[in-house]
Amino acid sequence: ETGVTQTPRHLVMGMTNKKSLKCEQHLGHNAMYWYKQSAKKPLELMFVYSLEERVENNSVPSRFSPECPNSSHLFLHLHTLQPEDSALYLCASSQLPGQSYGYTFGSGTRLTVV
């Protein structure tokens, strides 16, 4: 356990389903991140939250909708996904964006869209 917990670990969903990924950290961090890792591709930064406010959205399609209700929890709401959205979705946290501290990553949710 790294201190960042992601659930579920695996998720299979149809293209018309709505599901949510959950991330939780109790490290006292103030920033949280969503990354996507497709097969044989580098990790791609999707969203950045700092002090519960979204500060970055890297041209992510609207079928991905993040939510950060407090500094310990981060969600990624999914609807009408495409098969190419199948990937490992990773959550991370840090003290604050832009500071020299490292990020702590969760183990990820392996998403398969059928």
Added chain:
Amino acid sequence: DAKTTQPTSMDCAEGRAANLPCNHSTISGNEYVYWYRQIHSQGPQYIIHGLKNNETNEMASLIITEDRKSSTLILPHATLRDTAVYYCIVRFTGGSQGNLIFGKGTKLSVKP
């Protein structure tokens, strides 16, 4: 785009030191060098970071050249569990530019 260049893959014998190189010739004065690793299908794990001085912790050592254009991560006694993809990341610390952006990394295979 990632600002670093790393070999695609490397092999290392178990028990020997693994030396992973990274070139970052365009690094600026306020950018740190970070190393992370990702064991298959897990989240990346922070290893070490440095600005210009060499750094050592319980996992590894980081050697940064005097001109800061390259660095080497050293795992002093590699084990089979060190098999992973190792990412060298140059990161500005300040505002939104400080996000962690991953490249392709080096796949290190530690062999018995």
